Amino acid sequence: MRSAVIVFPGSNCDRDLAVALAAVTGAKPTMVWHRDSELPAGTEFIGIPGGFSYGDYLRSGAMAARSPIMAAVTVAAARGVPVIGICNGFQVLTEAGLLPGALMRNAGLNFVCRSVPLKVETSQSLFTAGYDQGEEIAFPVAHHDGNYQADEATLDRLEGEGRVALRYLDEVNGSARRIAGILNDAGNVLGLMPHPERAFEPAHGATDGRRLFEGLIEQVAA
Amino acid sequence: MKARVFVTLKNGVLDPQGKAIHHALDGLGFSGVNDVRAGKLIELDLAEGTSEADIEAMCRKLLANTVIENFRIERVETVA
Numbered sequence: 001m002r003s004a005v006i007v008f009p010g011s012n013c014d015r016d017l018a019v020a021l022a023a024v025t026g027a028k029p030t031m032v033w034h035r036d037s038e039l040p041a042g043t044e045f046i047g048i049p050g051g052f053s054y055g056d057y058l059r060s061g062a063m064a065a066r067s068p069i070m071a072a073v074t075v076a077a078a079r080g081v082p083v084i085g086i087c088n089g090f091q092v093l094t095e096a097g098l099l100p101g102a103l104m105r106n107a108g109l110n111f112v113c114r115s116v117p118l119k120v121e122t123s124q125s126l127f128t129a130g131y132d133q134g135e136e137i138a139f140p141v142a143h144h145d146g147n148y149q150a151d152e153a154t155l156d157r158l159e160g161e162g163r164v165a166l167r168y169l170d171e172v173n174g175s176a177r178r179i180a181g182i183l184n185d186a187g188n189v190l191g192l193m194p195h196p197e198r199a200f201e202p203a204h205g206a207t208d209g210r211r212l213f214e215g216l217i218e219q220v221a222a
Numbered sequence: 223m224k225a226r227v228f229v230t231l232k233n234g235v236l237d238p239q240g241k242a243i244h245h246a247l248d249g250l251g252f253s254g255v256n257d258v259r260a261g262k263l264i265e266l267d268l269a270e271g272t273s274e275a276d277i278e279a280m281c282r283k284l285l286a287n288t289v290i291e292n293f294r295i296e297r298v299e300t301v302a
Contacts, residue, residue, distance in 0.1 A: 059287055066284060095287065102289045105238045149235065149290060174236065 001220055003029040003045040006073065006089075008064045013050035013086065013197065020197040021047060024213040034067040039076055044220060046073055050087030050142070050195060060103060060145040061091030070096050082126050082220060083189045087143055090181070090191035099184055099191045100158070101150030106143070107174025113142040115206065117169040118180055118194060122162045125183055127190040130215025137208040139194035141172060146193040148175040148182075158182055166192055223268050224298040225277050229286045230261035261291075 003021045007014045014031065021029045029047065030040045039046065054063035064070070070092070077083045077098055085093040093099045106112055115138050120131040131137065150158070155176055158164050166181035173193075181192030196209030231237050237259050244258040264285055266277070277295050286293040 058284070062284065062287065094289075100289075102287055104236070104290065107236065107238050109238050109242055147236075147238075174238070 001025040001044045001217060002027065002040065002042050003047065004032045004039050004043045005029045005047045005049060006034065006069055007031050007049070008034045008051070008053035008067065008092075010053045010055055011049050011051035011088070013088075013195065016195075016197045016200075017047045017049045017086065020200045020209070020213055021045070023200070024210070024217050032069055034064065034069050037068040037072060039069075039072050043076065043081060045216070046076060046081060046083045048073070048083065048085040048089030048092050050089060053088055053092065056145070059091075059095065061088060061093075061095040064088075064092045065095035065097075074098060077184070077189050080186065080188050082216065084127060084216075085189070085191040086195055086197065087141075087146075087193055090193055091145060093189060093191040098189050099182055100154050101148055101176075101182070103145050103193070104147040104149050104174075105145055106147050106172075111142075111144045112146065112173055113140075115140045115199070116172050116180075116194060118166045119169055121164045121167050122183075124162060125165055125187055125190070126219045127183075127212055127216050128165055129219050130211035136169065138199065138206055139196055139209055140198045140206075141194045143173070143193055146173040146175065148179045148193075150176060155179075161185065163187075165190055166194065223270055223272065225266045225268055225272075226296040226298060227264040227266065227277070227281055227285050228261060228294045228296065229264065229281075229291050230293075231259060232290055232292055235290050 091103045117138050120135045123133040163183040168178040168180045196212040199206040199209035239260040240258040247255050281293040
C-alpha cells in the first residue's frame with residue numbers, strides 16, 4: 001500500500017507514524033512536505049502526524065490546515081482515500097473542515113501525557129475493524145488542546161451515525177461526551193487525540209495501536 | 223490603514239483560560255469579578271483601500287475559527 005505522511009514544521013510524530021506504516025505495509029511511506037501541493041501519484045493512505053505544527057500559533061492546527069498540501073489532502077479525502085489525523089493531525093483536520101467541531105484547551109489547563117483507557121465505540125470502520133465493538137484498549141495521549149467540542153446537534157449526529165470511533169473511559173481533558181476520536185460522514189477520515197503509533201510494539205509497553213494499522217491495511221486491501 | 227480584529231470565544235463555549243484568570247484574580251483579592259473571558263487581538267497593517275469584505279474573508283478563512291469563535295473588526299484610520 002502506498003502511503004504518505006504529511007510533515008509540517010513542528011511535526012514530531014511523523015517518523016513514529018512512518019515506522020508504524022512501514023511495519024504494516026511493508027513499504028516506507030513517502031514523507032510529504034507541507035509546501036508541496038501534490039501527493040505522490042497513487043497514494044492510498046494519508047497520515048497527518050502529531051506534533052506542534054507552526055508552533056501552535058494562532059490555534060493548534062490552524063496554520064497547517066491552510067498549507068498548500070492540505071488542499072491536495074482534501075481532494076484525496078473527497079475521493080475516498082483514507083486519512084488518519086493523530087493528535088495535532090486531528091486538530092489540523094478539524095481546522096481544515098474535514099471533521100466537525102474543534103479541539104480546545106484541556107479543561108484542566110494541564111498538558112496531559114499518559115496512557116489512557118479507551119472504548120472502541122464502533123468496529124464498523126476502516127480504522128477500527130481490527131477491534132471488537134466495545135473493546136477496551138489503551139493508547140498514550142500527549143496534548144494540551146484535546147478538549148473536543150461541537151454543538152449539541154453535531155454531537156448527536158456523530159453519536160447517531162456511529163461516527164464516534166473512540167471514547168475515553170475516564171475524564172481526560174473535558175471533551176464533550178468524552179469523545180477521543182471521530183469519523184467523517186463517509187467514514188474514510190479519522191481524527192483522534194490518542195497515539196496508536198506510540199502503542200505499536202512491545203518496547204512501547206503496549207501494542208493496542210498496532211491493530212488499528214493492521215485492520216486498516218486489511219480493509220484497504222479488501 | 224490599520225485594522226484590529228478581536229477574536230472571542232462564542233457564548234456558551236467553555237473558556238478554561240478565562241476561568242484560570244478569574245481564579246487568579248480571586249486569589250489576589252479582587253472579589254468583584256463575575257466572569258472572565260480571554261480572547262485575542264490581532265492588528266493588521268493593510269494596503270490603503272483594503273475592503274471590509276477582504277478583512278472579513280481573512281477572519282473567516284484564518285484569523286477566527288467560527289466553530290467556536292466570534293470576531294469583530296475595528297478599522298483604525300492612520301494619520302499620514
